[in-house]
Amino acid sequence: SQTIHQWPATLVQPVGSPLSLECTVEGTSNPNLYWYRQAAGRGLQLLFYSVGIGQISSEVPQNLSASRPQDRQFILSSKKLLLSDSGFYLCAWSVSGLAGDTQYFGPGTRLTVL
């Protein structure tokens, strides 16, 4: 069966510090991968998505970046965090085709920037 991992679960970082959040998927090959941010327990903002190694689509220009160094690994980074980067970060995977791109989410990382 497929599983998705995210770490860390929680993170408190000072403004201006770097960020690296990691997401890995097990039990599937060539998944589509997604990073979302959720503010204040409400709507999801799609940040990045990837259909393959090294292929990254950015939805919202900001001080975040994403990389996909391996087929089942997706990393969200920042060189300098802003207060507005605080939120709940969710990684998800899907497989295109008959499943209609049903998305399966990780447990999330709660980031607080102070």
Add this chain to the structure above:
Amino acid sequence: AQSVAQPEDQVNVAEGNPLTVKCTYSVSGNPYLFWYVQYPNRGLQFLLKYITGDNLVKGSYGFEAEFNKSQTSFHLKKPSALVSDSALYFCAVRDKGTGGFKTIFGAGTRLFVKA
């Protein structure tokens, strides 16, 4: 671009009563529609989807949704609500971006089920 709208920020219902969480969509072509649920401090969980076929879709935890093309709606329903159904519910639609398929989520509706 495809979009979904959830007109209610919050829905309150008594345990044992039927519940409905509303969603309307705007798409070009045939829609791929989804419902997801989120419990506090957790990731989203898939509930059900409509791709094609029967307009009434049954999903997890006794939930179902009805695809209505004339009203462009995909409302989530359950005949008898449980306190444990209290959560944040998201309607979503598949969209095609420049880099492949992606999912567009509604703003979410918070469901409170009172005992």
